[in-house]
Amino acid sequence: MDEGEQALAGLIGGLSEREVRDLMFLLCVYDLKHNEEIITEGKHTESMFIMASGSLSVLVGREDKQVEVAKVEPGGWVGDVTMLDPGPASATVRVFVKAKVYEFTHKALLDFVRDHPSGAVVLLENLSRKIAGDLQRTSDAVIRKDQWKLKLTAPDAEQDDWVRRAMGPAPEGREEAS
């Protein structure tokens, strides 16, 4: 297994050698210097970046008030959400220690789905499993945060309505009941 395949291990588990080779062919590799910005919060993004070496910082907030929320180390990745569903990035990602990364674009994903449907099923399941885990953890965190802030009695219709409003708008592409 070469350096690139090692970096992608969490993503390509279950793919055949040929599928891995063809997938690697679809990725772009970059050597990045300290402080280079690869994703900018709020800007349209359609790539994920998989770390082969070095370290990335994930930051949220405006430039003058940025807070680091995570570090990404070799074998990890960022941008999976916008690669699957292109749109504005929810964080800024900057190189912390000079890094080698593989860029996996939305277009490359669609090409891989078209050319290797069996491999794409495995790849998408690996991605979905990881995102579903993140979703469950984030959802639990939202609940805990609200639980900490509020002590609710048993919910009724008024509460349900208020909680829905307090939780903000429905996800894009989803509509709230009127």
Add this chain to the structure above:
Amino acid sequence: MTGLDELDALRGREMFQHFDDATFARFKEAVSLVEHADGEIIHSVGVPLADGGQALMIVLSGTVRISTEVDTKTQVPVARMMKAGELAGLVSFARGGAPTADSRAVGDVRLAVLTRKKYDELKQSDAVLAAAVGLTIAKQLARDLRACNRRLANALYKGINRDDLPSFVRR
């Protein structure tokens, strides 16, 4: 509108736009149509489905209320109302295990259901269709995670205005 008409209408939705006509026709054959009366519980959190597997649900008509209640004393409900074209059951479908939320019919509901067992069969017999379904699932999960991240960021950094709290809230 019949269940088949409603199923056809999914074709125009963004989540299904990467299906070509032939693949979508096979998708229609792979799902089963299920109806639930108003108020009926569709799934309960932690309770395995009848066949022990998982199922992807696509709302064709009516509304499904998805909720998680975390504590019998504090009962903080996280509710989402899902309408035609929306997908439910994604987390347990992707990770395995029992449903992670309660779902209940609000009004009469018709669903298209793809069981995990059927999906696993498709992976062997029709990888093109399985990949198209897999892309829909991954894309919807990504969209849901983005929305959930935004909610968490709002809760962490903005908080909730005390004056907006209704009278039933105790602090």
